[in-house]
Amino acid sequence: MSADAAAGGYTVKNERLVLERNTLDSVIYKELRKRIISLSFQPGSMIYENAVADEYGVSRTPVRQAFFRLANEGLLSILPQRGAQVSHLSAAKVKEAQFIREALEVSAFGEVARIWNKTADHSAAQAKALALIEQQRQVVREKDYVGFTELDVAFHDTVIGVLGNAMLLEMLNDVRTHLTRVRFLELQEAHHEDDAIADHVKLMRSIMANDVAGTQSLLLAHLKMIEAMRDDILKRHDILFE
Amino acid sequence: MSADAAAGGYTVKNERLVLERNTLDSVIYKELRKRIISLSFQPGSMIYENAVADEYGVSRTPVRQAFFRLANEGLLSILPQRGAQVSHLSAAKVKEAQFIREALEVSAFGEVARIWNKTADHSAAQAKALALIEQQRQVVREKDYVGFTELDVAFHDTVIGVLGNAMLLEMLNDVRTHLTRVRFLELQEAHHEDDAIADHVKLMRSIMANDVAGTQSLLLAHLKMIEAMRDDILKRHDILFE
């Protein structure tokens, strides 16, 4: 527990990466994932184990691990003996992910509405969700659309988190990957953030009233609105897609 | 296309594993996965990279990749510097997986019922699904319960496959992992295979009639029946759980 014991536990190998107490491969994984989702790697472009290893000052081994994980998530295609290709945006994948997200979130929100304040005291979650809505208003005023995207996800996860279903949250995180990537295409343009916030307010009201059917239809409409927005983006950028 | 071209494409490195034209790590992954799910590795027991590498006659590298993938799926916990532990059966995980499976399959079956023979000709899927039901009757007569489990999954996947949503099938495959593992606990005992087959017949009839609501409530009842069966198993084996 003491600082001494902790300091004795590991040595400083690499100044750049030492802060996160993870293995190197998960550090690389997170870094690359962020860059792929945020489109700082162009979809369709090639990346190489050696290049990434050099860039981060590590050997190929942890980079390889990271590549495999990304390939598993569908963010990278590993072409044997040729390199790894950053996945194209895929209209098909977006549709698939949208279906899954709807199925999971509608069920989850419905269940949350059903049990709200009945099986446990949910005031902590309630406070957090309402605070997130407030922060959303703030970042929209500041036109911080990246921040809004993160808060949007956080709101949904906070509500769903009431179920205590870790596997569900993890799956949703995976699924939303491919949707978020599309959203990054047009972060600068004005969208429907105000509508989204209004939806969030209505959702909370409905959940707190234990209105299962109402919550589910509100959420479905909310997700369909986002989907329509995304379709719009897709049409204008179909060059980037496979 | 010729046998010569194919034969020239790779060399025989290892007599034992040469049949599958995959990388070694995915071969190891599939092998270990099968052994974990079928409980041939005792839940809670430790396995080691070196031991597995020796057993399959490969180096630690591909084994490591496989370990990571299994850990990602929740089938293995990697304990730094200590080894990897085969995950315990977990009542909590089973409940989480059951929720996800219900959400996804009910939505999927509903959608299948909605579009059945409307957007495309689904006679191939229909033939396959009905054939699977017939095979289920056969294996039950032979008391081949492992075979039944596989056919059961195949039936569900065939129906859902109509949607052409690969991501969905993959997720369901992941989710069912933890449910199947429990089922392997009591393969020898008589269960409700006959009821399950009857459910499958009713489901197909309902889908073919484009009865969305009916299909969904049938499926939900079907899944709940399986869940009840599983709960029963859980109670009798709670020693094995964490």
Added chain:
DNA sequence: TCTTGCATCCTTGGATACAAGTGTGCAAGA
């Protein structure tokens, strides 16, 4: 000018060597 084949380079796949953390057992001392 166009085609074809070969040398070469660059890539990933896999094996091995080395570093560092964790647990265990034994010996020494009280």
Added chain:
DNA sequence: TCTTGCACACTTGTATCCAAGGATGCAAGA
């Protein structure tokens, strides 16, 4: 007998080395 500390064995984490397949460019020949 009991406690304590240290050495050692065994594990994973990471780096490096070797093998082999695919792409590319250039030269030779038609």
